[in-house]
Amino acid sequence: MSAVPAAPAAKQTRRRIAVVGMPNTGKSTLFNRLSGVPARVANWPGMTVELLRARVLLGASMVELVDLPGLYSLHGMGEDERLVRHFLEQEPLTALLVVVNAAQLERQLPLVLQLRELGRPIVVALNMADEARRLGIHIDTPRLAQALQAPVFLVDAKHGPGIAPLKEALRQAIAGAAANAEPTIAITREDDRCEEEASRIAAATVELPHTLPARLTDRVDRALLHPVWGVPLFFVLVFALFEVVYGIGLPLQDGLQWLINAAKSTWVGPALAAASPAFRSFVLDGVIDGVGTVLTFLPIILVFFMAMAVVEDSGYLVRVAFLMDRWMARLGLDGRAFVMQLMGMGCNVPAIMGTRVLRSRRQRLLSMLIIPFSLCSARLQVLVFLSAAFFSRQIAPLVMFSLYAVSFLVAFGTALVWRRRFAGDEPLALELPPYRVPTLRSLFAQGWQSSRHFLESAGVFILGGVLLIWLLTHFPFDVAPAGPATLAGQLATFLAPVFAPLGIDAILSVALLFGFVAKEIVLGGLAVIYSAGQDELGRVLAERLTWLQAYSFMLFTLIYTPCLSSVATIWRESRSVAFTLLAMLWPLTVAWLASFAFYSLARGLL
């Protein structure tokens, strides 16, 4: 696809479809899905802005797809709106592909109607069908198509379903229109009529999920959004949530641990009795101890993500953004940044991608800089494990609480330090939806998705990282495992000057090194380093380290360089090598300083 001028010659032969929709409808994802190739960014003749375009074969004809910037209304005064209007009025087009967020159909329909007024064939793609379904929204597509007098398709651009019929509809749309029609209709201004029609159509075709009646929502809000008690209530709710997660998750974890141990001692151990010692150690100490220890956290992860889904789907998170906005404003951020910090407690990656809702680049960068300090479920495993190993049942929850506090302190401290450099002036306008009763289907979808993700990453990253640590700590095979003569021992000696002031045992630093790939590896790595499964590992660790050293190690694990997936996401979202480096080195520096400060102070005092 070389530089093709949108020249007069092209006008006669080429058919062109413009992809239009509101911001955050997954327009670009759909565009990429349809074009099949990474789209080419091209300067549009006569325009100052770059538009994505790609050529797609629809049936027998080659069609040019153009991705227009997202807009709320055809009549807006913004730069993007002006550009889209100009494009639709001036450029020859065969058809329009209108992309709509299925979960917000009612709000987006007026734009669809405005676009229909242009008089060109339109095809409507209700994108994010999976999300709409998850939220319990049902759309009567045949009826909607009838009302709009245009083909309508539910699609899920992110995962793929619905793309083939959409392509077929586009093919038919351009087959009907002989060629690119010269623009004939100027954009009219009949917004109010469009809106009336939109709400009429929406009422007839969209079935919304079961929500609390407005009056009940108001009553709940009177408590949860209370100017004084709202924030304390939030903390009480979070505390209760964690109680539930651990109350259900911990016994299940013990059960799974028992199963893995039973399998190891009754089946795998005896079966490998005749195998070579190196292979035996590889399977028992590497695969089973390392990966098995990580796997026992599956129930906690599952329950944790299901609980997050309840909070998210209920509509409470937006309210948290409302409650926290006043405080976040002082950090150069807004209430949404606090919510992203909470979302990051599941996994940092989606939270970093969630910053897309921020239009101000500086504020986005600042959010991306602080999200990795959020104590994600991967780090949670390491920290829960170590706090259980070093502290009594009464103290361990307090230790975890202190780590959550440190997580927020470091995040907000980072925002304070960097706000001058990054703070933006993003305006805030959030819709507060009525409270929604989460559906069972949504719960299970969320639980299934997170478990699958966890198992997949356990299968690839964690297994790989843990096995590499096994190799490093056991090679050469004729010396004591994890001793100074092994590869890991030599690596540890090299790293010792950096980690010794933190009280972090040299051999432990090897686990941290690989934890950069995925934080769960730290835990699996510990199990491999000490050749111990979950039950013994705690005891072995407690014998070798003081609780001061352990807490210093926990602090470092919590704060240091984000995992590889997070770093990759930060790079993808920021498109800046310098910023990505900052996002890697700043946490590393803070982690070292925090552990050093804690370890030397605590040793001085105790």
Next chain:
Amino acid sequence: MSPRRSLLTLDASSRATIQRVNVEFALRERLAALGLKPGRCVQIVRRLGAGGPLQVRVDHTDVVLRAADAALIEIAGGS
């Protein structure tokens, strides 16, 4: 008809009509998409302290905005 004043001065219990939305265009578009635009009837549901964000209601939609932005929305009517 009472003189124009900002949405910020509206009492919690009364309603008023939006006259003008003097915020920058990106926010104006966003607010209009949520229903906050001239001619619409608006009421304040709650404020989180002085200078904190407000929850306003237009038709059946509740919207959160910051006090600084609400100060730029002109209303008429109400008390």
